[in-house]
Amino acid sequence: MKYRVPFVDVPAHFQRIEEEVMAAVRNVVRKGNLILRDELREFEDQFARLVGTRYAVGVNSGTDALHLTLRALGITQGDEVVTVSHTCVATIAAIVHSGATPVLVDVADDFNMDMAKLDEVITPRVRAIVPVHLNGRACDMARLQDIERKHGVLVVEDCAQALGARFSGQMVGSFGRAGCFSLYPFKMLGAFGDGGMVTTDDPVLAKTVSRLRDYGEDRETGEVLYFGFNSRLDNLQAAVLNVKLKYFPAWVERRRAIAGLYRAGLSDLPQIVVPHFPGEAWSDVYMNYAVRAERRDALAVYLKTRGVEPLLPISLATPVHRHKMLKLERFSLPVTDRLAQDFLYLPISPELNDEQIRYVIRCVMDFYQRPA
Numbered sequence: 001m002k003y004r005v006p007f008v009d010v011p012a013h014f015q016r017i018e019e020e021v022m023a024a025v026r027n028v029v030r031k032g033n034l035i036l037r038d039e040l041r042e043f044e045d046q047f048a049r050l051v052g053t054r055y056a057v058g059v060n061s062g063t064d065a066l067h068l069t070l071r072a073l074g075i076t077q078g079d080e081v082v083t084v085s086h087t088c089v090a091t092i093a094a095i096v097h098s099g100a101t102p103v104l105v106d107v108a109d110d111f112n113m114d115m116a117k118l119d120e121v122i123t124p125r126v127r128a129i130v131p132v133h134l135n136g137r138a139c140d141m142a143r144l145q146d147i148e149r150k151h152g153v154l155v156v157e158d159c160a161q162a163l164g165a166r167f168s169g170q171m172v173g174s175f176g177r178a179g180c181f182s183l184y185p186f187k188m189l190g191a192f193g194d195g196g197m198v199t200t201d202d203p204v205l206a207k208t209v210s211r212l213r214d215y216g217e218d219r220e221t222g223e224v225l226y227f228g229f230n231s232r233l234d235n236l237q238a239a240v241l242n243v244k245l246k247y248f249p250a251w252v253e254r255r256r257a258i259a260g261l262y263r264a265g266l267s268d269l270p271q272i273v274v275p276h277f278p279g280e281a282w283s284d285v286y287m288n289y290a291v292r293a294e295r296r297d298a299l300a301v302y303l304k305t306r307g308v309e310p311l312l313p314i315s316l317a318t319p320v321h322r323h324k325m326l327k328l329e330r331f332s333l334p335v336t337d338r339l340a341q342d343f344l345y346l347p348i349s350p351e352l353n354d355e356q357i358r359y360v361i362r363c364v365m366d367f368y369q370r371p372a
Contacts, residue, residue: 004307005347005356008186012351017243021192024239034235036214043238044197046245047181051163051173053199055206058233059213062160062182065196066094066130068231069156069178072208075100075127082121083130083158084113085321085328086336088313091132091158092320092328100127104321104331110277111135111290111339115143122147128154133162133172135275136188136255136287141167141175148176156180163188164252166283173199178209183233183241188287189248191237254350255286258357262289262346265361271295271368289348296342299367306363311345 014021028039040058048056059065075081077099083091086107095102103126105117111134118129129148131139148155155176159165162172163181173179181187183195198209211218216228259276266272273292288311293299300310319336321328346360 001304003304003309005309005352005360006349007309007311007345007347008349009351010185013349014192016351017247020243021240024243025236028235028239035232036219037235039235039242040233040238043233043242043245046242047197048199050245050248051171051179051199053174053179054201055199055203057198057200057206057209057213058238059196059198059209060231060233061194062158062180062184062187062196063090063094064213064229064231065180065182065198066091066156066158067097068209068212068229069180069198069205070094070098070100070128072205072212073128073154073156073177075154078125079127080123080125081128081130082118082126082153084132084336085319085331085333086111086316086339087132087134087158087320088160088315089320089323089326090160091130092326095130101125102328104328104333106333106335107134107339108335109339110137110275111343112137112139113144114335115140115147118144118147122151122153126151126153128156130156130158131176132158132160133165134288135290136162136165136285137275137277138162138165138167138172138282138284140281141170141172142281145175160184160187161287162285164248164285168281169283174201177202178205183237188252188285189241189244192240193237195233195237195241197233251350252285255348256284258348258350258352259284259286259289261354261357262291262348262361265358266291266364269365269368272364286348289346290343291346292339292342293344294342294368295372296344299364300344302367303360303363306366308360308363309347312343313345316340316343 044056079100108114160182179199181197212228213231216226271294
């Protein structure tokens with residue numbers, strides 16, 4: 001189905017940067033620089049400068065960014081790692097694949113980790129906390145850093161949905177021991193394929209992750225130091241991302257402008273809660289515009305009939321702890337369960353124009369003016 005307002009519009013996105021992207025790809029292929037070459041190093045340097053860390057290490061996905069970081073920090077069997085259930089299953093899978101046991105805490109009404117719940121679950125077995133900056137909004141990093149100091153735990157940020165978001169002027173990915181980013185095509189900065197990045201100020205951690213991504217080999221000496229993985233961000237994707245990075249600030253501002261249109265158009269609807277939260281410390285980037293809606297499922301069906309493509313991610317509509325085969329049902333997470341029943345993502349990609357957004361607003365208003 002061709003939507004009047006698609007959730008994402010990859011062809012339109014590509015058309016705007018096609019000449020630069022294809023020139024960058026041709027340059028890589030003509031030189032034969034495909035793996036761990038100049039384009040990747042350039043992108044890693046630029047990414048580190050953007051986030052505000054000393055190092056950035058390109059890997060093949062956001063999942064591997066988390067997994068390799070936890071491994072590099074020595075997280076292993078017998079350890080516990082605290083995170084949330086209102087996230088992609090990949091966050092928790094990375095913890096499990098490191099050998100550790102996930103401990104899940106509830107979220108607050110802004111969809112992010114409820115810091116007030118952490119003291120209840122931290123024991124001597126907890127080695128790390130993985131806050132998930134969801135929907136382009138930073139977690140409350142001031143409170144988390146207080147908890148980090150109090151308990152002596154490691155903080156590894158899941159920044160998959162929040163590149164560019166700030167808390168008290170500081171960008172996510174620069175607070176903890178490491179930040180882990182996804183470069184999946186539909187994230188804030190997306191490759192034309194999979195990709196991920198680890199940011200850190202720790203030179204030992206950066207070196208260890210760079211070895212783990214390449215079978216455990218030290219490229220300078222040729223010595224294999226441990227059994228690693230094949231998890232490199234390839235040069236073709238890095239070349240594409242180098243092009244896209246130039247446009248990233250403008251794309252962020254466009255998302256904020258669209259969020260402003262939605263806020264102006266939907267805030268007065270009693271059946272909708274828009275994702276604008278109090279607090280001067282936060283600077284959101286709105287990777288997703290996550291409204292909470294009465295009769296959410298019916299609204300989603302209605303919008304599609306009107307040519308609007310909303311999104312209800314399967315991994316969030318059924319929280320991770322509700323998947324029986326994962327054996328995490330012991331965790332009581334009432335806010336997570338409640339949010340799963342009524343949240344919905346409205347289209348907010350930078351390629352959309354103001355008229356398309358106004359059309360979405362009209363469609364939502366029309367739905368709630370109809371008899372239930």
